[in-house]
Amino acid sequence: MNIRSLTRGDGVVIGAAVVLFIASFLSFTSYECPGGGDCGPTFNAWDSLSTVMSIYIGGIIGAALLILSRGMPGRKVAGLDLGQFGVALTIFALWTMFWTIIDMNSAGAGAILGLLGTIALAGGAIATPLVPALKAPLVGAPRPAAVQPPYGMQPQPQGGYGYPGAGAGQPSYGGQPGQPQPYGAQGGQPQAAAQPAAAGPADTSQGGAPSDFTPFWFAVPVARPLYGEDGSPTPIAELAPGTWYLAVEQRGPGLVAQTQDGRRGVLQDTSGIQRG
DSSP states (O other): OOGGGOBHHHHHHHHHHHHHHHHTTSBSBOOOOGGGOOOOSOOBGGGOHHHIIIIIIHHHHHHHHHHHHHHSTTOEETTEEHHHHHHHHHHHHHHHHHHHHHSOSSBOHHHHHHHHHHHHHHHHHHHTTTOHHHHSBSSOOOOOOSOOOGGGOOOOSSSSOOOTTSOTTSOOSSSSTTOOEETTTBTTBOOOOSSOOOSSOOOOTTSSSOTTOOOEEEEOSSOEEEEOTTOOSSEEEEEOTTOOEEEEEEETTEEEEEOTTSOEEEEOOOTTOEEO
């Protein structure tokens, strides 16, 4: 699991799961003893198997499935995606906790903290795909330092492409040297390369990328799936923030990208990516 693939919403989910675990050991009920005497041992969620499994453990398992779905996109449980199954569990935990605390005469610290934890857990699970602020990376993606380019390629001062930040004097495809440029600023098409493309129709006679497409390095703002070039709906890999990938071909509105281990696939969502 690459921690840079986690979002702020995932951070909320993880924090809520920790709160639930702590709350399960606190007093579940609260009552005053007549005359201020000792009414015996306190009761927590672990004293009731149905309570601890349906609310506390159920919510924690839901959070774990949500986090696992980041590293294993496309995996299913009972016909549902791991993330969908996790969301369902968090909602079930909140639903059970809500009616349990409504039915209680006097809720203890464990029950109150459990209600707050399930609200945060279910809220984070549901809102993460919908709220842009929660979809932002949990850990920022620092720009890589100047390192040896992967795939055995060397920086080329005249056209071509090299690893991002490989040389202070190397042009960065229409911007200042070493500064990432947002992709899609020109109507969704790659920005102009340092060397202007020759006029005339694109040459695709060799079955490769059009002659006016210049491969470039890019990074994604959040984790995104990479699909097979054969059009399969199941992702073959996940692109993580903080890592540079090579765009080798334009494929409609998407890009054919190559991962660091040499796998190639189609990145369908190119919004917000940064060029190297």
